[in-house]
Amino acid sequence: MNAAAKKDPVALLRELERRSLEHATGLPQQEELKSTSLAIGFRIGNLKMVTPVNEVAELLTYPSMSRVPGTKTWVRGIANVRGNLLPVMDLQDYLTKQPSPLTAQSRVLVVNHGGVFSGLLVDEVLGLKHFLDEERKSKLPDVDNFIKSYLAGAYQQDDQEWGIFSMHVLAKSPLFLQVAV
Structure with missing residues (x-):
């Protein structure tokens, strides 16, 4: 640095800027963030499905319960879960059918939507699943038409x-809501 630059503060600042730019590293490359969806994976029989996390209120192990007479075969019973009666x-x-x-892998997914508070027994919960938006497809899996009516x-x-x-x-389905024989 020359003597004139030592006395002139603006020149000193310019010299510091020049040195800083000489040794500066570049900014990191900006990565494109891809939009994802978070869902709970579960299995019933051989079918692997997911449901958005915001559609499941809770996940339980199979609780002890009482059978409810006069109901359809798919109604397992009613359980007391922390003081709340939960139909399963x-x-x-x-x-x-x-x-x-x-x-040991059986679990109950609790749904609380539109006044329907119910537990759904599934064979296994497969954990949280992350899906990229480009992995979503509108074509439904090759399953029975009755099941397709609940798929999005x-x-x-x-x-x-x-x-x-x-x-x-499911919670809005009149068929699901009609549990009496």
């Missing part, structure tokens, strides 16, 4: 197809 329905039996076997599309991730099951559509 066998989702596989409702959709396919094949009851779900109770195993599907995701294709690697070689696995996941039907998007709508708990809200």
Whole structure:
């Protein structure tokens, strides 16, 4: 630095700026953020499905419950969960007329939508699943038409197809709400 620059503050600032720019590293590359959806994966029989996390209020192990007489076969019973009476329905039996076997992996997905508070027995919960928007497809999986009426599309991730099951559509279904024989 020359003597004139030492006395002139503006020149000193310019010299500092020049040195800083010589040794500065570039800004990191901006990565494109891809939009994703978060869903709960579950299995009933051989069908793997997901439901948006905001459609499930709670996840439970299979509770002890009392049978409710005069109800359809897919109504498993009523459980007392922290002081609340929770009707528990066998989702596989409702959709396919094949009851779900109770195993250590059996779980109950709790739905609380539009005045419907109900537990849905599934064979297994497969955890939280992240899907990119481009993995979503409008073509529904090759399943029975009755099941398709509850699907809102599907995701294709690697070689696995996941039907998007709508708990809200189920909770509004007159057939699901009619549990008496």
